[in-house]
Amino acid sequence: MSFIEIKNLSHAYNEDDHREETIHDLSLSIERGEFVALLGHNGSGKSTLAKLITGILDIQSGQIIADGTDVSKISGEEELFALRRKIGMVFQNPDDQLVATVVEEDIAFGPENLGVEPQEIRRRVRNSLRAVGMLKYARHAPHKLSGGQKQRIAIAGVLAMMPECIIFDEATAMLDPKGRADVMSLISRIHKAGITVVHITHNMNEALAADRVVVINEGRIFLEGTPSYVFSHVDELHSVGLEAPPLTELLHALAAAGYSVPAFSSGVSDTVDVVESLFGK
Numbered sequence: 001m002s003f004i005e006i007k008n009l010s011h012a013y014n015e016d017d018h019r020e021e022t023i024h025d026l027s028l029s030i031e032r033g034e035f036v037a038l039l040g041h042n043g044s045g046k047s048t049l050a051k052l053i054t055g056i057l058d059i060q061s062g063q064i065i066a067d068g069t070d071v072s073k074i075s076g077e078e079e080l081f082a083l084r085r086k087i088g089m090v091f092q093n094p095d096d097q098l099v100a101t102v103v104e105e106d107i108a109f110g111p112e113n114l115g116v117e118p119q120e121i122r123r124r125v126r127n128s129l130r131a132v133g134m135l136k137y138a139r140h141a142p143h144k145l146s147g148g149q150k151q152r153i154a155i156a157g158v159l160a161m162m163p164e165c166i167i168f169d170e171a172t173a174m175l176d177p178k179g180r181a182d183v184m185s186l187i188s189r190i191h192k193a194g195i196t197v198v199h200i201t202h203n204m205n206e207a208l209a210a211d212r213v214v215v216i217n218e219g220r221i222f223l224e225g226t227p228s229y230v231f232s233h234v235d236e237l238h239s240v241g242l243e244a245p246p247l248t249e250l251l252h253a254l255a256a257a258g259y260s261v262p263a264f265s266s267g268v269s270d271t272v273d274v275v276e277s278l279f280g281k
């Protein structure tokens with residue numbers, strides 16, 4: 001069984017009006033340990049899907065099984081906490097996620113709520129801070145840190161819950177290039193440590209790091225597959241308001257101009273080779 005199994009899921013914010021469904025009969029499986037990038041233009045339903053998986057929104061129609069638990073049958077706070085401990089979420093704005101005035105207290109907050117022993121909490125706080133490269137900021141005030149550092153603290157807070165899966169909902173969108181790169185390399189390390197990653201992003205280069213890319217449009221799966229498969233479909237991506245990564249867009253423009261080139265750029269050096277073979281050095 002997959003780690004997350006979504007079957008025939010539909011959701012409407014206005015439950016009485018099914019013409020306004022945000023998610024339409026969507027089915028998707030996510031394997032344990034997989035790194036999935038979820039793409040789609042603004043309003044396509046990505047955050048809604050993430051909130052349904054983590055029990056922030058109630059399931060109206062269809063089914064989500066997360067690690068064997070039927071999310072729609074969850075009743076009571078305890079089962080809901082168990083789900084959220086298993087599947088953590090990191091949001092766009094780190095300021096919305098930081099609760100305490102000292103970094104280490106912020107990270108201790110989640111495990112404290114779970115009733116974890118104080119000694120174990122201290123261990124988790126240190127391990128999580130070390131994992132995100134912020135150990136020396138343990139006693140700093142979160143509001144004085146950069147956006148990227150704050151987001152790494154928010155991620156440490158989720159790691160301290162020892163989740164099996166983390167959903168990043170545009171967690172890099174508000175960051176400067178350095179903060180973005182730091183958080184992306186952290187996401188890759190989290191994936192390599194065996195945690196299932198769902199990365200919702202607008203940045204196509206970030207999606208290249210994933211095992212699988214899932215494009216959603218108007219609440220339906222539009223395209224899914226490996227990054228090379230999905231990003232080879234440039235015209236289809238354009239039709240739903242998305243672009244391929246810049247180097248693949250370049251190849252696509254060359255193909256449109258009549259040149260015989262690959263449909264997907266696997267990296268800078270390969271693309272430079274292609275361009276040099278056409279135009280010389």
Ligand SMILES: Nc1ncnc2c1ncn2[C@@H]1O[C@H](COP(=O)(O)OP(=O)(O)O)[C@@H](O)[C@H]1O
Pocket residue numbers: 013014022040041042043044045046047048049
């Ligand atoms: N709380 C809400 N109440 C009503 N409509 C909402 C709410 N949240 C999102 N929507 C609508 O649902 C659609 C999908 O939103 P969302 O899941 O946030 O998309 P995405 O994350 O892909 O940008 C949009 O049309 C949005 O306006």
Ligand SMILES: [Mg+2]
Pocket residue numbers: 046047048169170
């Ligand atoms: Mg969103």
